[in-house]
Amino acid sequence: MNAIEIKELTKKYKDFTAVDKLDLTIxxxxxxxxxxxxxxxxxxxxxxxxxxxxxxxxxAVLMGNSITEKPDEVKKIISISTQETAVAxxxxxxxxLEFIAKIYSVPxxxxxxxxxxxxxxxxxxxxxxxxxxxxxxxxxxxIAMALITSPQILFLDEPTLGLDVLARRELWNVIxxxxxxxxxxxxxHYLEEAxxxxxxxxxxxxxxxxAIGTAEELKQLAGKESFExxxxxxxxxxxxxxxx
Amino acid sequence: MRITAFANRNIKELIRDPLSYVFxxxxxxxMLLLMSVINKSIPAQANMTVFRIDNLCAGITVFGLTFLxxxxxxxxxxxxxxxxxxxxxxSPMTAFDFIAGYYLPMLLxxxxxxxxxxxxxxxxxxxxxxxxxxxxxxLAIVTLIPSMILFIGFGLLFGCKFSxxxxxxxxxxxxxxAAILGGIWMDVDAxxxxxxxxxxxxxxxxxxxxxxxxxxxxIGECGKDLLIVCAYMIVxxxxxxxxxxQNMTKDK
Numbered sequence: 001m002n003a004i005e006i007k008e009l010t011k012k013y014k015d016f017t018a019v020d021k022l023d024l025t026i027x028x029x030x031x032x033x034x035x036x037x038x039x040x041x042x043x044x045x046x047x048x049x050x051x052x053x054x055x056x057x058x059x060a061v062l063m064g065n066s067i068t069e070k071p072d073e074v075k076k077i078i079s080i081s082t083q084e085t086a087v088a089x090x091x092x093x094x095x096x097l098e099f100i101a102k103i104y105s106v107p108x109x110x111x112x113x114x115x116x117x118x119x120x121x122x123x124x125x126x127x128x129x130x131x132x133x134x135x136x137x138x139x140x141x142x143i144a145m146a147l148i149t150s151p152q153i154l155f156l157d158e159p160t161l162g163l164d165v166l167a168r169r170e171l172w173n174v175i176x177x178x179x180x181x182x183x184x185x186x187x188x189h190y191l192e193e194a195x196x197x198x199x200x201x202x203x204x205x206x207x208x209x210x211a212i213g214t215a216e217e218l219k220q221l222a223g224k225e226s227f228e229x230x231x232x233x234x235x236x237x238x239x240x241x242x243x244x
Numbered sequence: 245m246r247i248t249a250f251a252n253r254n255i256k257e258l259i260r261d262p263l264s265y266v267f268x269x270x271x272x273x274x275m276l277l278l279m280s281v282i283n284k285s286i287p288a289q290a291n292m293t294v295f296r297i298d299n300l301c302a303g304i305t306v307f308g309l310t311f312l313x314x315x316x317x318x319x320x321x322x323x324x325x326x327x328x329x330x331x332x333x334x335s336p337m338t339a340f341d342f343i344a345g346y347y348l349p350m351l352l353x354x355x356x357x358x359x360x361x362x363x364x365x366x367x368x369x370x371x372x373x374x375x376x377x378x379x380x381x382x383l384a385i386v387t388l389i390p391s392m393i394l395f396i397g398f399g400l401l402f403g404c405k406f407s408x409x410x411x412x413x414x415x416x417x418x419x420x421x422a423a424i425l426g427g428i429w430m431d432v433d434a435x436x437x438x439x440x441x442x443x444x445x446x447x448x449x450x451x452x453x454x455x456x457x458x459x460x461x462x463i464g465e466c467g468k469d470l471l472i473v474c475a476y477m478i479v480x481x482x483x484x485x486x487x488x489x490q491n492m493t494k495d496k
Binding site: 142 | 252261335
């Protein structure tokens, strides 16, 4: 079954087209990467899929629910970790987690928080107010808050941005453990992250989908040995086509 | 469940900010004590009763409520300008959940503030030998409920429309207007003229007058004042709800 079916999804801001007739299908349990340079339309796509922004035209269906017709149903089955950390500053780590669990009507918020605290190794900071934590810790909490609801679809918008190498690898392990348990849409600027984690990767530039496939398929498509070279080739070719 | 969870979060955000205690609870009490001391030094021949505790308590209570507006504005504008509210917009929370979750803890804090301010007023009245009835005070708290909603509404409206830098500035303007034009520090009726007309157009004077009448045991006379405050309350609360809903549906 497809978790997400995107049909001609378009977002325009006056004369600027941020996402241009995006067509995409993502399978249930898939870890799907959205790659692109700044302004490619990755975050705008995530915002439309998570009902934070209304499409100008087109639609997307998430687990059978249209984002334009049934946004309230969509919101119940998704969760998002935004680019910026989204935590309540005066609440402790545990209180933040239990708060999110309660607004998603998780049956036992305390037990759910216990599990997430263990999964993310947050124990030593669970009673610390989040405003006192470093940026890396706040990001971990923010992602833990997205996971506590056990969503069917999880959007991770540049989840490892600002994390040090160790914290990033730790988060990779968490994301790997989530594979096949839920559908994950991941945007990132780190090519090695997409290559290491994602089942399939879509490359976007100027709001358009330029290529899609596994990391190996994209390397073959671009005729390059490394994934980074393949990404650059595809993105630059797309740029040249735009100029023509 | 969602309203309770969000209201609980907002209560924690408020009570863990030391400024809440200073401005919402401490400041009205300090003002009461200070004004009572000033009142003692005013000669009886001056026939100035505005600083007498039975007049002062209602005015100071309204003045204290204006600081709740500031806290409502700061909380909502900080939530809005950070990613926290954006994150919650993608959750199953409805506009009603958000609005109730902001209003309820603020109303609770307002009630606590009123109880403390009037409680201290009772003590001062007992020390000074001024008659102040508990029944009148309880009625005054009831007459102040529309004012509580009005000031919280102002705060949410400013918080929804302006940044966490601009919103407190606007709140300060309303706090000043309420203090000067609410008749808290001066006898508006004695001044008359254009100032009195401006005072009568705005809700602050009526809010103070209604509470003063209730404290004095003349609750039956405050109908007109209460109606005016209620009219403002409905308009401002409705505008705050509209502004919040607009934020929810606006592109993030």
